[in-house]
Amino acid sequence: xxxxxxxxKFQVLKTGQSMTLQCAQDMNHNSMYWYRxxxxxxxxxxYYSASEGTTDKGEVPNxxxxxxxxxxxxxxxxxSAAPSQTSVYFCASMAGRGxxxxxxxxxxxxIL
Amino acid sequence: xxxxxxxxxxxxxxxxxxxxxxxxYTNSMFDYFLWYKKYPAEGPTFLISIxxxxxxxxxxxxxxxxxxxxxxxxxxxxxxxxxxxxxxFCAASxxxxxxxxxxxxxxxxxx
Numbered sequence: 001x002x003x004x005x006x007x008x009k010f011q012v013l014k015t016g017q018s019m020t021l022q023c024a025q026d027m028n029h030n031s032m033y034w035y036r037x038x039x040x041x042x043x044x045x046x047y048y049s050a051s052e053g054t055t056d057k058g059e060v061p062n063x064x065x066x067x068x069x070x071x072x073x074x075x076x077x078x079x080s081a082a083p084s085q086t087s088v089y090f091c092a093s094m095a096g097r098g099x100x101x102x103x104x105x106x107x108x109x110x111i112l
Numbered sequence: 113x114x115x116x117x118x119x120x121x122x123x124x125x126x127x128x129x130x131x132x133x134x135x136x137y138t139n140s141m142f143d144y145f146l147w148y149k150k151y152p153a154e155g156p157t158f159l160i161s162i163x164x165x166x167x168x169x170x171x172x173x174x175x176x177x178x179x180x181x182x183x184x185x186x187x188x189x190x191x192x193x194x195x196x197x198x199x200x201f202c203a204a205s206x207x208x209x210x211x212x213x214x215x216x217x218x219x220x221x222x223x
Contacts, residue, residue, distance in 0.1 A: 042213035103155030
């Protein structure tokens with residue numbers, strides 16, 4: 001019962017490097033999400049994909065791009081990493097309206 | 113602007129007593145509210161939810177209360193157990209895609 005799988009679990013980057021965070025779900029969910037969690041801030045939505053082939057900006061999209069590769073996979077890309085993007089990133093999926101999201105265990109990203 | 117606020121960063125209670133975690137929101141368009149529980153190095157896991165058409169939802173030891181006029185919800189855990197020690201996040205949405213989270217409250221249940 002994998003649920004939502006995120007890779008990698010940890011990553012250290014230098015300022016200006018690029019990186020793609022991977023997320024896959026095996027629950028046949030339509031919607032997928034990327035959040036970042038910072039101390040004292042809770043989780044903030046970066047981008048989401050309500051269904052395969054669509055993506056939309058969330059609360060904090062600047063500096064990020066996403067790709068909904070297929071129904072299972074939703075990747076998050078940092079084209080030119082900045083220290084302000086040091087955070088824990090969570091991917092989530094959801095079956096539909098009125099139900100809860102399922103989260104992966106997160107990717108801890110440090111940018112030096 | 114934080115549309116969902118959890119003003120208590122931490123809460124400590126004795127095992128067997130009631131834990132009450134509070135959450136306030138500012139957007140009256142929110143129509144669905146959830147509580148998540150998070151252990152270190154894991155993702156949040158869903159605990160309980162409530163629709164804006166209700167004022168109470170109960171699931172075993174967990175009850176969520178919603179006061180729409182005050183834009184306030186609370187999570188009651190009775191009785192509290194040491195295994196309940198975790199960070200609890202309140203979340204709210206109005207179209208089920210743009211979910212807004214509070215900053216979290218760290219609950220410690222002492223044996």
